[in-house]
Amino acid sequence: MSATATSQHDVLALAVRAREASHGLALATRATKDAALVAMADALLARAAEILAANAEDVARAEAGGTPSNIIDRLRLTDARLADMAEGVRGVAGLADPVGEVVRGSTLANGLELRQVRVPFGVVGMIYEARPNVTADAAGICLKSGNAVLLRGSSSAASSNAAIVAVLRDAVATAGVDPEVIQLVPADSHDTVKALMRARGYVDVLIPRGGAGLISSVVEESTVPVIETGVGNCHVYVDAAADLDKAVAIVLNAKTQRTSVCNAAESLLVHADIADLFVPRIVAALQQAGVRIHGDEVFAAQDGVEPATDEDYATEYLALEISARVVASVDEAIAHIRRFSSHHTEAIVTEDQRAARLFTAAVDSAAVLVNASTRFTDGGEFGFGAEIGISTQKLHARGPMGLPEMTSTKYIVTGDGHVR
Known part of the structure; x- marks a missing residue:
């Protein structure tokens, strides 16, 4: 894809690859997922120099463009912040796997065995602004919860996000996980955001993280279900x-x-x-x-x-x-x-x-x-691991969103020749 030619078709192609890869990830054992997460954490530290160099490019562009200091603070990575990112991903590996957890179960009066179990969403789209740490956090939480992820960060963090995603994809491949479960959506135009918001049937849920304008735009314009996050007055x-x-x-x-x-x-x-x-x-x-x-x-x-x-x-x-x-x-x-x-x-x-x-x-x-x-009010402080966002809505998830909030459920009903 060229820097100027990313189209809706290109974004959907990424989503299709993520969807295909998600099928295998949904069946992966906890051991496989945890090995991939540890590899991701190790790689973030081992390849810190290239990530920080890419981030320095983003920061220099932001400073030259007169970006406010508080936004540059969100954008900037340091050795300490990169170490925190790696520790966050490593911490997710130590958390319980939500996939397959029985939310409730019973034996009905007719003898049918009923279980409601947690399952991955499938493909999660992340739209976020100027915080490259979200790239690693989202990839880690989505992988552990069995979801493929489409990461669409802001253009201001394009170099940082590209470097981080390259590192993470290489790392999961060494652990036997298809690297297509982590996809970077180009930030070269607003059209890629629109394509994600219109990718119903390809993307199961969108999570926007950023300012009020971004979140309102995604909530109001998306045809994909949205978990509203973040604005904090x-x-x-x-x-x-x-x-x-x-x-x-x-x-x-x-x-x-x-x-x-x-x-x-x-x-x-x-x-x-x-x-x-x-x-x-x-x-x-x-x-x-x-x-x-x-x-x-x-x-x-x-x-x-x-x-x-x-x-x-x-x-x-x-x-x-x-x-x-x-x-x-x-x-x-x-x-x-x-x-x-x-x-x-x-x-x-x-x-x-x-x-x-x-x-x-x-x-x-x-x-x-x-x-x-x-x-x-933070997933890490609450003991959830590296959160994917803080939901301010009332449906499905509210507050810091950890691993259980990144799943849906399905009912498994077991009978013995039962007919109705």
């Missing part, structure tokens, strides 16, 4: 009964530990009863950490805080910025979250168990945390 609510030392630590960690990720906090709510004490303290702490604050009139009374608008409260900053507001009650905090949240992750800081129970019951998000940073 996450809130931290500091209740009247909060331990203020805990609150400062949690807010700072949630906002500043890494800003370019979907589980970073983007909005802060503070109960009015503690505003006089807490607002000056948290403003000073955030500003010392370099955070730009957009606040209501209480926050804006502090030096350096800018007045907030509804647009500020609705924004996923992915940067050292946060919106802030004082609320009169936990109910008002919940109402604010209902209005502006993307249903990803919200946290309450409180020593009042009644307030915590109300908040966790009433807030409708994929993850709700009590006295903990929003940064914990």
Whole structure:
């Protein structure tokens, strides 16, 4: 395929090869899949120099093009991040194989034996932006769950993704797995994204990971079933009964530990009863950490805080910025979250168990945390291994998506000459 001629036909050809390879992968033993995963992890480290060189090309192009620093942070690979990628893939090899797991089973009154078991989707399409670590994570999780994968990263990471996929395909081949189960869809034009979104019958499910624009486009335009992921307008609510030392630590960690990720906090709510004490303290702490604050009139009374608008409260900053507001009650905090949240992750800081129970019951998000940073909403932190994304929808999967979420089910019914 030339750099300018990738067509819908080309993408469908990749999907057909992935489909054929998926049949063999669905029957592979855990030992075979785990050997392939270990080979993938080893190869990422053994061939680190070529991956990092390819990534340096992408970063240089991004910097020359004036790409924002938070996006470059997502794009950049280092020896440490590459080691984390390899460890993530290796970790998946140590997880239980979901394929064949019996979800439920029984013997019916007529003697038929009924089992519902996990099976692979078949072919998974990934559409994602500027994060080459997703390439390895997605390939590893899809392989372990018995799925072939079509990887369509952004053009900004084209060199990195090509290098990583080449390494992974070579690695799985050494373990006896057909390398066609890992396919790189060219990022040379938006037409390849459209082709994936229209590949119903060739691709079983699409998972978009990126900004709100990308996810909305895939959800609204795709004829392939979509698992919606990722946009994270996450809130931290500091209740009247909060331990203020805990609150400062949690807010700072949630906002500043890494800003370019979907589980970073983007909005802060503070109960009015503690505003006089807490607002000056948290403003000073955030500003010392370099955070730009957009606040209501209480926050804006502090030096350096800018007045907030509804647009500020609705924004996923992915940067050292946060919106802030004082609320009169936990109910008002919940109402604010209902209005502006993307249903990803919200946290309450409180020593009042009644307030915590109300908040966790009433807030409708994929993850709700009590006295903990929003940064914990992560497949690795939850013990799932390298997640493929965080689902913010309500059907099939919600929250961090590990191996079980990458399967469907089928019923196996065993009889002894039964007729109806």
